[in-house]
Amino acid sequence: MEFKNELNKKCAKIEDILVKYIPREEGFQKNIVKAMKYSLLSGGKRLRPILTLEACKIVGGDIKDAIPFAIAIEMIHTYSLIHDDLPQLDNDDLRRGKPTNHKVFGEDMAILTGDALLNYAFEVMLSGSINKENPEKYLLAINEIAKSSGIEGMIGGQVVDIESEGKIIEKDKLHYIHINKTAALIIGCMRAGAIIGGATEHELNVISCYAKKIGLAFQVVDDILDIEGDEKALGKKVGSDIQRHKSTYPSILGMKTSKEIANELIDEAKSKISEFDDSEFLICLADYIISRKN
Amino acid sequence: MEFKNELNKKCAKIEDILVKYIPREEGFQKNIVKAMKYSLLSGGKRLRPILTLEACKIVGGDIKDAIPFAIAIEMIHTYSLIHDDLPQLDNDDLRRGKPTNHKVFGEDMAILTGDALLNYAFEVMLSGSINKENPEKYLLAINEIAKSSGIEGMIGGQVVDIESEGKIIEKDKLHYIHINKTAALIIGCMRAGAIIGGATEHELNVISCYAKKIGLAFQVVDDILDIEGDEKALGKKVGSDIQRHKSTYPSILGMKTSKEIANELIDEAKSKISEFDDSEFLICLADYIISRKN
Numbered sequence: 001m002e003f004k005n006e007l008n009k010k011c012a013k014i015e016d017i018l019v020k021y022i023p024r025e026e027g028f029q030k031n032i033v034k035a036m037k038y039s040l041l042s043g044g045k046r047l048r049p050i051l052t053l054e055a056c057k058i059v060g061g062d063i064k065d066a067i068p069f070a071i072a073i074e075m076i077h078t079y080s081l082i083h084d085d086l087p088q089l090d091n092d093d094l095r096r097g098k099p100t101n102h103k104v105f106g107e108d109m110a111i112l113t114g115d116a117l118l119n120y121a122f123e124v125m126l127s128g129s130i131n132k133e134n135p136e137k138y139l140l141a142i143n144e145i146a147k148s149s150g151i152e153g154m155i156g157g158q159v160v161d162i163e164s165e166g167k168i169i170e171k172d173k174l175h176y177i178h179i180n181k182t183a184a185l186i187i188g189c190m191r192a193g194a195i196i197g198g199a200t201e202h203e204l205n206v207i208s209c210y211a212k213k214i215g216l217a218f219q220v221v222d223d224i225l226d227i228e229g230d231e232k233a234l235g236k237k238v239g240s241d242i243q244r245h246k247s248t249y250p251s252i253l254g255m256k257t258s259k260e261i262a263n264e265l266i267d268e269a270k271s272k273i274s275e276f277d278d279s280e281f282l283i284c285l286a287d288y289i290i291s292r293k294n
Numbered sequence: 295m296e297f298k299n300e301l302n303k304k305c306a307k308i309e310d311i312l313v314k315y316i317p318r319e320e321g322f323q324k325n326i327v328k329a330m331k332y333s334l335l336s337g338g339k340r341l342r343p344i345l346t347l348e349a350c351k352i353v354g355g356d357i358k359d360a361i362p363f364a365i366a367i368e369m370i371h372t373y374s375l376i377h378d379d380l381p382q383l384d385n386d387d388l389r390r391g392k393p394t395n396h397k398v399f400g401e402d403m404a405i406l407t408g409d410a411l412l413n414y415a416f417e418v419m420l421s422g423s424i425n426k427e428n429p430e431k432y433l434l435a436i437n438e439i440a441k442s443s444g445i446e447g448m449i450g451g452q453v454v455d456i457e458s459e460g461k462i463i464e465k466d467k468l469h470y471i472h473i474n475k476t477a478a479l480i481i482g483c484m485r486a487g488a489i490i491g492g493a494t495e496h497e498l499n500v501i502s503c504y505a506k507k508i509g510l511a512f513q514v515v516d517d518i519l520d521i522e523g524d525e526k527a528l529g530k531k532v533g534s535d536i537q538r539h540k541s542t543y544p545s546i547l548g549m550k551t552s553k554e555i556a557n558e559l560i561d562e563a564k565s566k567i568s569e570f571d572d573s574e575f576l577i578c579l580a581d582y583i584i585s586r587k588n
Binding site: 023027028029031032033036079083086088089106107108109111112114115116118119120122123126127129130131135136138139140142143146147149150151152155156157158159160162163173176177180 | 317321322323325326327330373377380382383400401402403405406408409410412413414416417420421423424425429430432433434436437440441443444445446449450451452453454456457467470471474
């Protein structure tokens with residue numbers, strides 16, 4: 001499999017669909033749509049939507065039904081970046097090589113744009129759930145996304161991350177941050193996709209396990225790239241974790257151990273997902289997560 | 295009917311239930327729960343949850359099923375106040391006589407607390423929707439809340455409100471702001487309650503009409519109170535609209551006309567809702583909205 005080609009194709013497909021899900025720039029409120037669009041279409045790997053659809057496909061589902069969930073998770077991811085970049089939080093001027101949302105639209109609009117994207121994510125999921133067969137399945141899928149992005153998921157991770165700045169924290173707290181800040185959304189979107197696809201309980205467990213491992217590895221690699229990465233490839237400054245005195249895997253466990261952990265996680269994820277017949281893409285994707293440069 | 299007694303009893307009941315829906319302060323993320331709780335339990339008229347349950351009851355539904363929606367709408371209302379009070383938006387230090395969320399927990403936490411409450415509102419609605427008979431009905435009710443709080447509802451109103459500061463705006467734009475910033479959520483929560491209660495299409499229309507009229511009147515009265523209100527009763531400073539050069543009903547149409555409009559809206563709302571046999575409370579509530587001091 002020419003994995004990189006396949007990944008680019010899937011990414012392009014997500015971008016095409018995403019455009020169609022952006023509300024029209026009309027009415028008095030059109031500027032908020034402009035601001036939503038700006039960040040939604042400012043690039044990105046589209047990893048979460050791709051994983052949502054793969055999880056649906058691998059259990060034999062029809063990916064059409066999972067598309068609203070794939071789009072919603074990208075909206076939630078995007079809102080979290082917009083709020084995270086605000087001066088009151090991470091204070092970043094650049095994201096993927098472009099000015100961050102508040103730099104273009106102002107801090108007031110950036111706060112509301114984040115709110116709007118989170119809310120709209122639910123609107124998109126609901127629009128894809130109403131008038132379908134088996135509405136209970138859709139409620140369960142929306143619930144996965146909601147749980148994973150809330151205080152027992154992403155927001156929980158962000159809060160503890162912010163509170164830990166400038167402090168040396170224990171490994172279990174760092175693990176909590178990484179699992180929740182990054183892995184939770186990946187677990188949530190894959191579970192949602194799998195549920196829509198009609199996964200059995202066992203299939204759902206296998207997918208959750210894969211998602212957790214690649215999600216955690218993704219954040220460990222993020223920490224590593226913030227030290228060893230190339231600014232141009234990343235589209236943002238490196239060294240920001242050190243500057244902000246953030247505890248990271250490399251700062252607490254050392255670079256060598258961090259790389260070993262990331263490798264182990266990826267190996268375990270690959271072995272787990274290979275239970276499925278059609279797992280080649282997700283296996284390659286796990287490898288890509290550890291070798292990525294951005 | 296001793297309306298004020300009845301209202302206080304309903305308000306107290308909502309507060310009791312609300313407390314039970316607040317997640318436990320435990321785990322690494324406990325401080326976000328503390329911040330959510332602070333704003334959720336900082337008083338308030340609890341008008342939206344009361345209206346949610348009334349809408350369910352008046353169409354013959356079991357209010358138990360609507361409780362998660364009543365709680366969710368209060369969480370959404372609270373998140374919008376927390377973000378609205380931020381220095382980047384309205385920059386308010388006091389809310390209901392107490393320091394605003396960011397004054398107590400910091401701006402970074404206040405942003406995340408708002409996010410957490412919006413997200414948690416959906417978690418609460420979903421938890422009350424899964425494993426119920428007629429899941430489609432619950433999807434439709436969540437959809438009402440989502441639509442009314444999004445860019446075609448509350449957030450749309452907030453955006454245009456902010457953009458209009460310092461400008462003289464046309465009456466249709468002011469109407470847009472008021473309908474969306476304030477009435478939308480009241481319409482959404484009453485529709486959700488009515489849907490859960492099993493409303494017919496006609497009943498739903500009557501309730502929507504009532505909700506729109508009292509929602510709009512509520513905001514017109516808000517504008518009036520910002521000029522004529524008593525700071526102690528309001529728990530916040532008066533004159534903030536003038537200070538911010540905000541267009542309001544009194545500033546555009548004059549005080550006399552604004553009061554006439556509010557009175558008309560309330561009369562129409564009362565006449566509409568009196569179609570229902572058991573409408574006494576909602577009729578009194580409409581009167582209360584126009585006579586309220588806070």
